[in-house]
Amino acid sequence: MSVLELTNTSRWYGNVVAVNDVSMQIGPGVTGLLGPNGAGKTTLIAMMAGFLAPSAGEVQLDGQPVWNNVSVYRAIGLVPEREASFGYLTGRQFVRANAELHKLSAPGEATERALGIVDLVEPAGRLISTYSKGMRQRVKLAAALVHDPGVLLLDEPFNGVDPRQRMHLMDLLTRMGAEGRTVLFSSHILEEVEQIARHIEVVVSGRHAASGDFGAIRRLMSDRPNVYLIRSSADRRLATVLMGAESVAGVQLDPRGGVVVQVTDFGEFARALPRQAKEHGITLREVTPTDESLESVFAYLVSA
Structure with a gap:
C-alpha cells in the first residue's frame, strides 16, 4: 500500500x-x-x-x-x-x-x-x-x-x-x-x-x-446561506413577503431589477415561494442562484 x-x-x-x-x-x-x-x-x-x-x-x-x-x-x-x-x-x-x-x-x-x-x-x-x-x-x-x-x-x-x-x-x-x-x-x-x-x-x-x-x-x-436572484411582476411586494419567511436570512432589492434573497433552508424556501407568490398575486419570472459556482463555495470555505 x-x-x-x-x-x-x-x-x-x-x-x-x-x-x-x-x-x-x-x-x-x-x-x-x-x-x-x-x-x-x-x-x-x-x-x-x-x-x-x-x-x-x-x-x-x-x-x-x-x-x-x-x-x-x-x-x-x-x-x-x-x-x-x-x-x-x-x-x-x-x-x-x-x-x-x-x-x-x-x-x-x-x-x-x-x-x-x-x-x-x-x-x-x-x-x-x-x-x-x-x-x-x-x-x-x-x-x-x-x-x-x-x-x-x-x-x-x-x-x-x-x-x-x-x-x-x-x-x-x-x-x-x-x-x-x-x-x-x-x-x-x-x-x-x-x-x-x-x-x-x-x-x-x-x-x-x-x-x-x-x-x-x-x-x-452548505452551512452558509444560499443566495438567489428572483425577478417577478412585483419585486417590492415580493421582498416584503419574503422578509417574513423563516427560511430567509436576508432580502434586498437589486438596483438592476429583482430581489436578492439569502436562504438558510432551500427545501423549505422552494416549497413556500410558489405558494406565497400565488397568495399575493405575484408572477415569478426567474429564480437564479448567484453563488453556486465552486469558486464562491470554496471562497466561503477558506474564510470559514
Whole structure:
C-alpha cells in the first residue's frame, strides 16, 4: 500500500504561482482532489506523477522522491486530462506501447488484461480517432493500468463522459480503492467527488484549503446561506413577503431589477415561494442562484 506525500510543495512559472506551499498526504483508497478550474489541480497531479519538478518543497512516494526517479514511476499510473494525440493507433496498439515502455515481460498479456479491466477488448482493434470521448478516457485508463501500478492519478476523468460511462468509471475507481490502491482523481464538480470519495483534498488558487472526510467538509460548505436572484411582476411586494419567511436570512432589492434573497433552508424556501407568490398575486419570472459556482463555495470555505 502506497502513500504519496507533499511537503511545503510549490510550483511557479516565472512570476505566476500555480501551487503555493501545499502539504498533504494521499493514502490507500479513493481521494478526491476538489477545486475550481484554475485552482492548481493539474499542476499538483503532474508533480505527483513525476512529470513536473516542484519549485520548492518535496513530493515523495513511500519516502522516495518522485521527481527524476525511474523506480517510483513504475508504481504510478497517470490518466491526464489532455487528449492523447495518437489517433492513428488502435486502442490495443496504444496500450501495448505503454506496456513496452515499462519493459514488461509479457506486454501482450498485460495489454489484454488492462483492456479487459476497462471493458474495451472488443473495440480495441479500432483507431483511437474513431472513439467517443468516453472510450478515449477508458483507453487512457487502460494504458495507465497496464503495468499494474499501486498509485493511480486521474485528472478530470469524467469530463465529457456520458452518464453510463461515468457510472462504469466510478464503479471501477471504487473497486480499485477497495483493493488497496492509492487512487486520486481531480474534479471541479462537487457531485462527482461525493459519489465515490470519502476523503477529499480541497485547493483554491493554488493553496490547500481543506482536508478530511467529505461529509464534514460538505456540511461546512452548505452551512452558509444560499443566495438567489428572483425577478417577478412585483419585486417590492415580493421582498416584503419574503422578509417574513423563516427560511430567509436576508432580502434586498437589486438596483438592476429583482430581489436578492439569502436562504438558510432551500427545501423549505422552494416549497413556500410558489405558494406565497400565488397568495399575493405575484408572477415569478426567474429564480437564479448567484453563488453556486465552486469558486464562491470554496471562497466561503477558506474564510470559514
